[in-house]
Amino acid sequence: MTRLPDHYELVRERNDYEAVTGAVGPIPTAQRRRFVAVDGTDVLDAAADRPTLVSTGVGMTGPPHLGTVGQVLTAVELQQAGLGVQFVIADLEPYHGGTPLERVQALAERYRGFIRGLGFDPDRGRLRTQSEARDVMHTAQLLAPYYDPDSWDDGPDHPPTxxxxxxxxxxxxxxxxxxxxxxxxxxxxxxxxxxVLHGVDFLHPLYAGEYEQLVLSFGIDEHHLTRMARRYRDAAPVEGRVAGIYTRMLPGFDGAPKMAKSIPGSGISLDMAPETIRERIGRDEGGDPEGSPVFQAMCLASRYDAERLDEFEAACERGGAEWERAREEYADFVVDLAERWRATGR
Structure with a gap:
């Protein structure tokens, strides 16, 4: 079966992760729908007593899509839970890959404005690009001798799910x-x-002595980043505990297994026209909340709490007029996001 819940269960089983069924450390039960696995619950449980940083971020291959929105809103919710959050706009990653620097920098500034507009508070954390963080670049030079390309290997040789x-x-x-x-x-x-810089984006706060604990927050498809950070930490002169908390993935429209820019027609990008967004969301007639791209997007890329999502799950399962109203409400939210994104380019 290609259902995401089966994938989550197998990833948790293979890696000894815990499912998220309630509060996790300072993260309240109201946010349980956002996350599907935790690697290192003890680190989050100790966050009130030990300086702890959550690190997350986004790559930039174009305008935000719903998965990107989900990562931004997750960072906002983690701030609301009282955690310090670092949000990295990975501008050097596309530049190193061959995207012209001026284009990358212009896009990064649009992302910065969009992220702040969704409620991320730089005064309660750190919102930065890679290119502006000279202190992190300095640390990357010092830790480069400890870098091992094999640290990116995704653990034991399990067959793909x-x-x-x-x-x-x-x-x-x-x-x-x-x-x-x-x-x-x-x-x-x-x-x-x-x-190297990708790894040091995570490790620098520990290396600089600013924090004792690091929690990486990404979609569960990137859970290997926590293993990479631990291996890099162990090889380098870096101390501190490293944990991970992972959000759900978004199934794609028209039967696509995943919303992805490289799978045409599978997702929603914020550069789409409002009528296109509404039409795509309107395709989802419900019946199966676990496979519904709209309901799963509601769980990640929205401000709904778990109680409201329980109501939407029931509506999705029943279908009909109640689910149609829920879809229309969510479409209004996404269209507003698209307008916010367009405003950053004016």
Whole structure:
């Protein structure tokens, strides 16, 4: 089966992660729908007594999509829970890959304005690009001798889950239909610099002695980043505990296993026209909340709490007029997000 709940269960089982069924440390029960797994509950439980930073961020291959929105709103909710949050706008990653610097910097500033507009407070954390954080770049130079490319390996050699196979097949079928334009220079050295900096984006707060604990917050498809950070920490002169808390993935429209820019028609991007957004959300007739792209997006890329989502889950399962009203309400929310994104470019 390619259902995401089966994927979550298998990933938790293989990695000894815990499911999220209630509060996790300072993160309240009201946010339980947002997360599907925790790696290191004891770290979050100790967050009130030990300086703890949550680190998250976004890559930039174009305008935000609903998964991106979900990561931003997750960071906002974690701030509301009283946690210090670092949000990294990964601008050097596309630059190292060949995207011209001016284009990357312009997009990064749009992202910064959008993230702040959704409620992220830089005074209660840190909202930054990679290129402006000279202190992190300095640490990256000092920790580069300890970098091991094999630290990115995704742990034991497990066969892919059914959902992972479905995603791989969807990417293969879409090959050539969606590409990122790269017109700038790149090199193997640039890619290595990017990988080192990616790891040090996480480790710098521990290396600098600002925090004793680090919690990485990403979609569960990126849970390997926590393992990478631990391996890098163990190899380098860095101390501190590292944990991970992982959000749900979003199934795609029209049967796609995942909302992804590289799977045409599978998702919603904030550069879409309002009528396109409403039409796509309106396709979801309900019946299966676990497979519903709209209900799953409501769980991640919204401000609904768990109690309201329980109501929407029941409406989705029943379908009909009640689910239609819920879809229309969510479509209004997403159209407003798209307008907010467009406003950053004016």
């Amino acid at each position: 059914a959902w992972e196979r479905a995603v791989s097949d969807a990417y293969e079928a879409a090959d050539g239909e969606w590409t990122v334009e790269h017109s700038g220079p790149t090199s193997e050295a640039a890619r290595t610099h990017s990988a």
